[in-house]
Amino acid sequence: MPEEFEGDLTESVFWGADMRGARFRDVNLAEVRISHAWLIDVEVDAYVDRLVVNGVDVTAYVAEHDPWSALRAVLRPTDADSMRNGWAALRAAWATAVDRAQRLPEEAQHASVNGEWSFVETLRHLVFATDKWFTGPILGDRFQPFGMAHKGASNELWPEVDPDVTPSLTEVLAARDAQAERIIDFLAAMTGDDLARTVDVLENGPHQVRDCIATVLEEEFWHLRYADRDLTVLEAGS
Numbered sequence: 001m002p003e004e005f006e007g008d009l010t011e012s013v014f015w016g017a018d019m020r021g022a023r024f025r026d027v028n029l030a031e032v033r034i035s036h037a038w039l040i041d042v043e044v045d046a047y048v049d050r051l052v053v054n055g056v057d058v059t060a061y062v063a064e065h066d067p068w069s070a071l072r073a074v075l076r077p078t079d080a081d082s083m084r085n086g087w088a089a090l091r092a093a094w095a096t097a098v099d100r101a102q103r104l105p106e107e108a109q110h111a112s113v114n115g116e117w118s119f120v121e122t123l124r125h126l127v128f129a130t131d132k133w134f135t136g137p138i139l140g141d142r143f144q145p146f147g148m149a150h151k152g153a154s155n156e157l158w159p160e161v162d163p164d165v166t167p168s169l170t171e172v173l174a175a176r177d178a179q180a181e182r183i184i185d186f187l188a189a190m191t192g193d194d195l196a197r198t199v200d201v202l203e204n205g206p207h208q209v210r211d212c213i214a215t216v217l218e219e220e221f222w223h224l225r226y227a228d229r230d231l232t233v234l235e236a237g238s
Helices: 059-065 071-075 080-102 119-135 169-189 192-196 209-237
Strands: 198-201 205-208
Touching: 071 080, 071 209, 080 169, 080 209, 119 169, 119 209, 192 209, 198 209, 205 209
Parallel strands: none
Antiparallel strands: 198 205
16 A cells, blocks of 8 residues: 655655555655666656756756746745735636636535645635635634635634535635735834744644745645646536
8 A cells, every 4th residue: 555654754755665646635745866767757746946956056957947936926925025926826816716716616625636625625725724824823713614724734723614614615705805814914014023023833733924824825825736736627517
């Protein structure tokens, strides 16, 4: 049976390991070194900052040919301004995705592609992620009941969340818009002291506000990538 590895594997050494078909998701591969290896039919979808393959720095080439290159900057916010700009860019990109989804039949909005979350479920997860990393720890407010937690999350941690509810796309979008306004207001008034403040995140423990906001941006970016991929499939089918 394939094994799953989670947690801190910093500076681990993999020697003589057969990693054919392995999947790396939501991982930090900064300063990783791979040598004496076979890279055949390998796909990488990542924030790339200095990638050297067989002695060739391919960073500029990747950035030039990656249509998501500019938006990937939201994954590395450096200050309050980059967070504000990143949030605005994400909202604009999501507006395009939402428009595409609204043009689909309702059943397609709730349809899974290759076992992944449907478009509505993806937005429900982002409602949850925003509540987990922003609404709860930073604003001290309640979770939305129709948020969808991540895989492996304990329901006991989120008593306000009801996994059995089935909201419409319109209902989820309304909740998303309300969350977005609160984030915009917070980012507009945010200071350096706010970013450095430590809050307690359910399941994940103490984090600085800067890390919480960065996590929200990261969730928004990657799930936009997944939604864009699946919308293309759904559009072709409809």
